[in-house]
Amino acid sequence: MFEELPELKDHYLRCVRCGQCRSVCPVFEVVRNETATPRAKVFLAHMLASGEVKVSAGVAAQMSRCLLCQACTKECPSAIPVHKIVTATRSLLAREVPSSLQRIIFKEIWTRPRLLQLSAGLFRGCQNLGLTGLGNSLGLLPPALNLPGKLPSRQARSFIQEITKAEGTPKMRVGYFLGCATNFLFPAVARSTVAVLARLGCEVVTPAELKCCGLPQEENGQTEAAEALANFNSAAFQRLGVEAVVTDCASCSAALRESIALKGMEILDLSELLNDLLTGRHLQKINKVITYHDPCHLAKAQGITAGPRELLGRTCGEFREMPGANNCCGGGGSFSFYNYDTSMSILDKKISSIKETGAEVVATCCPSCTMQIRHGLSKQGLLIPVLHPVELLAQGLGIGF
Amino acid sequence: MDKARLGAELKKIFPAERVLTGNLELKLYSYDSSFMARFQSFVPDAVVLPQSTEEVSAVLRLACAHSIPVVPRGAGSGETCGCLATRGGIVLDLSAWDTIEEVDTENMQVFVRPGVVHYKLNEHLAGHGLFFPPDPGSTRMCTIGGMVANNSSGLRAVKYGATEQYVLGLEVVLPDGQVINTGGVGCRALKNVSGLNLTKLFVGSEGILGVITKVRLRVWPRPKARGIAMAVFSELDQAPATVLDVYQSGILPSGIEILDSSAIQAINLYKPEINLPAAEAILIFEVDGNPASVEWEGRQIAEIAGRRAASVEWATNPQRMADLWRGRSVVAIAAARLRADGSRIFAGEDISVPLNRVTESLRRIKELSRQFGVTVVNYGHIGDGNIHTAPVINLESPEEVASANGLVDAIHRLAIELGGSTTGEHGVGAVRNQYTLAEHGEAATIMKRVKKALDPCNIMNPGKLLAPEGDQGSV
Numbered sequence: 001m002f003e004e005l006p007e008l009k010d011h012y013l014r015c016v017r018c019g020q021c022r023s024v025c026p027v028f029e030v031v032r033n034e035t036a037t038p039r040a041k042v043f044l045a046h047m048l049a050s051g052e053v054k055v056s057a058g059v060a061a062q063m064s065r066c067l068l069c070q071a072c073t074k075e076c077p078s079a080i081p082v083h084k085i086v087t088a089t090r091s092l093l094a095r096e097v098p099s100s101l102q103r104i105i106f107k108e109i110w111t112r113p114r115l116l117q118l119s120a121g122l123f124r125g126c127q128n129l130g131l132t133g134l135g136n137s138l139g140l141l142p143p144a145l146n147l148p149g150k151l152p153s154r155q156a157r158s159f160i161q162e163i164t165k166a167e168g169t170p171k172m173r174v175g176y177f178l179g180c181a182t183n184f185l186f187p188a189v190a191r192s193t194v195a196v197l198a199r200l201g202c203e204v205v206t207p208a209e210l211k212c213c214g215l216p217q218e219e220n221g222q223t224e225a226a227e228a229l230a231n232f233n234s235a236a237f238q239r240l241g242v243e244a245v246v247t248d249c250a251s252c253s254a255a256l257r258e259s260i261a262l263k264g265m266e267i268l269d270l271s272e273l274l275n276d277l278l279t280g281r282h283l284q285k286i287n288k289v290i291t292y293h294d295p296c297h298l299a300k301a302q303g304i305t306a307g308p309r310e311l312l313g314r315t316c317g318e319f320r321e322m323p324g325a326n327n328c329c330g331g332g333g334s335f336s337f338y339n340y341d342t343s344m345s346i347l348d349k350k351i352s353s354i355k356e357t358g359a360e361v362v363a364t365c366c367p368s369c370t371m372q373i374r375h376g377l378s379k380q381g382l383l384i385p386v387l388h389p390v391e392l393l394a395q396g397l398g399i400g401f
Numbered sequence: 402m403d404k405a406r407l408g409a410e411l412k413k414i415f416p417a418e419r420v421l422t423g424n425l426e427l428k429l430y431s432y433d434s435s436f437m438a439r440f441q442s443f444v445p446d447a448v449v450l451p452q453s454t455e456e457v458s459a460v461l462r463l464a465c466a467h468s469i470p471v472v473p474r475g476a477g478s479g480e481t482c483g484c485l486a487t488r489g490g491i492v493l494d495l496s497a498w499d500t501i502e503e504v505d506t507e508n509m510q511v512f513v514r515p516g517v518v519h520y521k522l523n524e525h526l527a528g529h530g531l532f533f534p535p536d537p538g539s540t541r542m543c544t545i546g547g548m549v550a551n552n553s554s555g556l557r558a559v560k561y562g563a564t565e566q567y568v569l570g571l572e573v574v575l576p577d578g579q580v581i582n583t584g585g586v587g588c589r590a591l592k593n594v595s596g597l598n599l600t601k602l603f604v605g606s607e608g609i610l611g612v613i614t615k616v617r618l619r620v621w622p623r624p625k626a627r628g629i630a631m632a633v634f635s636e637l638d639q640a641p642a643t644v645l646d647v648y649q650s651g652i653l654p655s656g657i658e659i660l661d662s663s664a665i666q667a668i669n670l671y672k673p674e675i676n677l678p679a680a681e682a683i684l685i686f687e688v689d690g691n692p693a694s695v696e697w698e699g700r701q702i703a704e705i706a707g708r709r710a711a712s713v714e715w716a717t718n719p720q721r722m723a724d725l726w727r728g729r730s731v732v733a734i735a736a737a738r739l740r741a742d743g744s745r746i747f748a749g750e751d752i753s754v755p756l757n758r759v760t761e762s763l764r765r766i767k768e769l770s771r772q773f774g775v776t777v778v779n780y781g782h783i784g785d786g787n788i789h790t791a792p793v794i795n796l797e798s799p800e801e802v803a804s805a806n807g808l809v810d811a812i813h814r815l816a817i818e819l820g821g822s823t824t825g826e827h828g829v830g831a832v833r834n835q836y837t838l839a840e841h842g843e844a845a846t847i848m849k850r851v852k853k854a855l856d857p858c859n860i861m862n863p864g865k866l867l868a869p870e871g872d873q874g875s876v
Contacts, residue, residue: 017438018478020539033494035421052428053428058425
């Protein structure tokens with residue numbers, strides 16, 4: 001029987017099955033039948049808890065069809081945290097019908113920075129030798145393995161020091177949570193984050209031993225591993241005497257707000273901090289048309305939508321809002337690995353919205369969204385860069401690398 | 402026909418991805434929003450997702466030949482088990498068939514397939530300066546097909562009426578697969594009194610006579626302005642009296658909502674910052690039209706309500722309107738949050754009574770609530786006598802469930818006793834058909850004859866709407 005679900009009983013009993021979640025769920029929007037709705041997942045959790053349905057691969061497949069974007073949680077008239085019900089159910093499934101692959105990737109490798117680094121190196125090696133391309137063309141590898149694109153040769157940790165001094169008089173000391181995806185896939189974002197914070201008077205503390213934020217583990221049912229990571233990371237910041245932690249990754253900040261914040265640390269999204277630090281400062285404008293995609297983990301999970309736009313307003317020549325900027329891009333962390341076709345259909349809508357704006361640059365604050373949108377643009381042969389606002393800000397501040 | 406063969410036959414009509422036969426998938430079609438479906442599981446034998454009239458016709462021919470029940474379904478937001486396979490069979494999930502085929506602005510009408518979602522239709526029509534006025538609370542998810550099948554309405558029925566007033570014609574697939582057009586073949590006229598009005602027959606027929614596959618709807622010019630007035634009453638009787646005063650002054654608001662003391666308490670408990678005054682009743686009037694008329698009517702309402710109310714406020718500023726409307730907008734969830742261990746149930750939730758008996762109804766429901774020991778929250782569309790009662794119970798307590806069932810039955814019987822109806826908006830389905838004979842008398846037997854004439858094999862949504870066999874209809 002379940003361990004987590006009884007705690008969530010009050011939530012799923014409260015679901016009146018009105019179906020309002022149908023109006024916002026990006027997966028349902030594409031799949032278009034009741035089985036893909038958030039309320040179906042709540043119903044399924046209820047059936048699992050009551051023993052009416054037993055855990056099975058079929059149940060796992062249904063539960064995998066959730067981006068954890070929280071659109072339904074925000075829309076629900078009965079305030080049911082559907083995403084929590086889904087993650088609790090996945091946790092149960094991981095225990096009752098364990099997937100070795102899931103356990104090895106998310107628990108054994110992803111929680112150990114050296115192993116993760118080794119795996120990334122191996123993956124890059126395979127890319128360099130053309131093995132991933134070959135595997136894909138022969139249909140031997142999941143198509144989602146194409147999503148990260150060509151891995152950069154250097155990870156951010158290789159050039160970011162544990163302590164980066166503030167330029168000029170230090171205004172504050174801040175911890176920087178360097179997430180896995182930023183580290184391996186987008187080291188340029190990390191470089192900009194640290195440089196901009198330092199330029200604006202922050203001493204930036206990036207503990208060398210930091211591990212994953214725990215979100216991939218939570219998404220994949222490895223709840224205990226996620227908790228262990230939260231404990232480890234908060235201890236790392238405490239060791240260096242940091243009380244406020246900033247991150248440039250929407251998913252990390254969402255996860256940290258739910259875990260590390262509980263341990264008495266202030267978690268800040270980068271845009272929140274930068275707008276404060278930039279007050280009264282004049283920046284060089286970048287003469288490009290820019291649009292912005294709201295990452296679900298920032299907009300829906302944390303309610304942060306104005307901050308990144310304000311930041312972009314400081315630097316970009318022309319900002320054009322895309323229709324449905326707040327709609328999920330279909331990335332959802334590991335969602336696309338399990339549901340590639342659905343993920344791509346959701347992505348197609350996002351790419352159409354971007355095209356409607358005529359933007360020359362897409363900005364977003366989440367490496368998973370960046371990876372997904374870059375993939376969508378490149379599939380259509382569109383040469384539109386997808387950047388983090390902090391990269392544009394670095395340009396606006398005249399920071400060169 | 403066994404399930405495996407049924408699945409195989411359906412896959413001859415539909416592409417495999419639009420036929421669901423897996424046990425788990427089918428269980429996820431076993432619910433709607435009703436109280437009954439919380440305790441009984443109505444699992445269909447198969448689900449199909451039609452995308453054309455031909456597919457619907459073919460599946461009905463198959464079902465007719467083998468006497469398999471067929472249940473049309475929209476978004477499954479109903480509260481009566483109307484879209485559930487209470488006797489097994491095939492569920493037609495029409496919600497994915499959502500094409501707006503044509504907006505004929507010159508003729509003020511629109512042609513849609515059944516799965517179009519209400520708010521999406523109105524979003525689309527707004528671009529033409531038009532709107533489809535009925536406005537159910539389920540606008541975000543309910544489909545036009547479901548609205549037509551249930552003759553839905555909502556907050557603005559006071560002024561704009563129910564769906565039936567807007568349906569100009571229908572394409573319907575009959576149980577034997579035959580396709581007909583009601584309202585005139587190829588007709589685009591707004592008025593048509595020729596022939597028996599089959600359109601009205603199918604509107605509100607809850608899927609027992611055929612499957613609606615296309616709807617021709619009349620649409621109206623979109624109002625340019627709206628305003629909200631809120632009046633607070635220290636005596637319950639003064640609220641319906643004020644509604645009558647407003648009508649008699651020659652004003653027809655677009656909506657008149659009531660929150661009784663139970664609703665006010667629930668809202669304040671849930672969101673103390675809304676801080677509604679402790680009162681016996683609050684009325685919220687909505688007026689729409691052109692800016693000048695809205696302003697004049699709003700001020701008139703404020704003046705009239707002020708004669709009986711402890712306080713009145715009139716607003717056209719969007720922010721203030723939203724503030725005044727806030728209590729009404731959260732009342733449903735506030736009811737759900739009334740007890741830590743409680744859940745709001747949808748049962749006995751939709752009675753309709755004569756306007757001059759609204760006060761009596763509210764009082765009697767409160768008495769019944771005490772008698773059965775079930776907490777309720779009352780709110781509703783007082784402008785047309787439609788009362789929404791929200792019982793809140795612990796679903797895991799068999800005693801509370803039994804008490805709720807007793808209360809709900811008493812509320813339904815109260816509605817009939819007061820010269821009203823067991824349902825003003827949500828329909829009959831499988832949860833109120835035991836009252837059909839009591840409500841309609843001999844007319845209920847004619848309904849059965851109509852059903853038999855159109856559906857002799859009784860395959861279309863059997864067990865819904867009509868009085869059960871052998872029912873004597875006593876109340």
